[in-house]
Amino acid sequence: MxxxxxxxxxxxxxxxxxxxxxxxxxxxxxxxxxxxxxxxxxxxxxxxxxxxxxxxxxxxxxxxxxxxxxxxxxxxxxxxxxxxxVIAKLANRSKKPKKAFEMVDTLRKEFGLKLNMHVYNNLIHAATCDSNMMKAQEVFGTMLDERVRPDGRTYTLLLRFCITQKAAVPATALLRTAFGLKHQKEDLVKTGSEDSLHPLLVKALLRSCHWAAAPLRGNSALQEEVIQDTFDFLSRSLDSSGVPKLLADVQKSLPSLKLPKSTTSRIFAKP
The missing domain is CATH 1.25.40.10 (Tetratricopeptide repeat domain)
Incomplete structure (x- = not known):
């Protein structure tokens, strides 16, 4: 040239x-x-x-x-x-997840930016890299409070993290939110639970969050494999009494969902 x-x-x-x-x-x-x-x-x-x-x-x-x-x-x-x-991604890839929150918050305030889904997703990823369940929930609660719709990656990051952290209460709440199901306060606020929900997330979920349901089709959809793995985890948790009803509600929205026999047997074997 x-x-x-x-x-x-x-x-x-x-x-x-x-x-x-x-x-x-x-x-x-x-x-x-x-x-x-x-x-x-x-x-x-x-x-x-x-x-x-x-x-x-x-x-x-x-x-x-x-x-x-x-x-x-x-x-x-x-x-x-x-x-x-990209800044959040830079901090994550550099093994400095706490820096992601610091830098994003500084730039957001300085330039008056309203965070979008992709920024929130990378901040959630930063929280999972830092093994900080409460921070991940706080970011998701803020996302809902700002009425930024999550996508399949949002729920995948959070549900996978709940499984690795053995956090059944958040996993149940997230799965209900992903399918636009209503929440009951007594299910969200469980006294003495070791895997309790962040207050900001509870506040957001008690509002109508049907708009925050995950897409079930397309490139940004929540994959059935993630849903299957979450139900398998919940079937093994100590308190899975509400899981059969949750499964029935989820299958109304996603009739194609099939769980392994071992998972369903555990779900329906418990009282």
Whole structure:
């Protein structure tokens, strides 16, 4: 292009930078950025900075990602929700999950951003990486309070985390929410329970949350495998008296759901 007198624009440079980031050639990606800044009158835009941030996040280069963010701020390029999502991903991949909350909250306040589903999902992921059940519930409760609709990934992250943490009460509440089912206060507030719900989440769930049901079809759907694994976990919990009714309610919305015989036998064997 250069030999033929065609001048590359910001999209051209951005595409080359993205290609280097995808190939784990970050040094060359930054070299292209430096060349663009020195040899042309072009300035990096939000897409360019986000591409470099995502490259740093993909390979867990935390300090280098912070440098990109600092350059972005010095250039006066405001971050978007996509930037915040990548920032949370950067902290997660760099094994600094607590930093995800700190950085996202700082940028949210500074630029007046309303977090979207993707940012919330990455914050939930950060809480699970930090093995913090209450924080994961708090983030989900805030998400519902802000009326941001969850997707299949939201529920997958939370339900898988409940299974690994052996948290039956949150798993039951989440499964009911995923299918738009109503909640009873006595089921959400269980005195003395070791896996109790976060107060913010209880408050959100006691409102009508039918709009927060998980999609059951399409790329963002909650997969049946996750539902099956959750019922299998609940069938093994000490208190599974409400599980048969929950299963019946879920199968009304998802008639195709089939559980292994071992799971159903445990569910219906208990009083």
């Amino acid at each position: 250069a030999d033929q007198g065609v001048s590359p624009n910001i999209i051209t440079y951005g595409t080359v930078i993205k290609a280097y980031c995808s190939a784990n050639r970050l040094d060359q990606a930054f070299a292209v950025l430096e060349e663009m800044q020195k040899s042309t009158s072009l300035h990096p835009d939000e897409v360019t900075y986000n591409t470099l941030l995502d490259g740093c996040a993909r390979y867990g280069l935390f300090d280098r990602g912070l440098e990109v963010l600092a350059d972005m701020r010095r250039a006066g390029v405001p971050p978007s929700n996509y930037t915040l999502s």
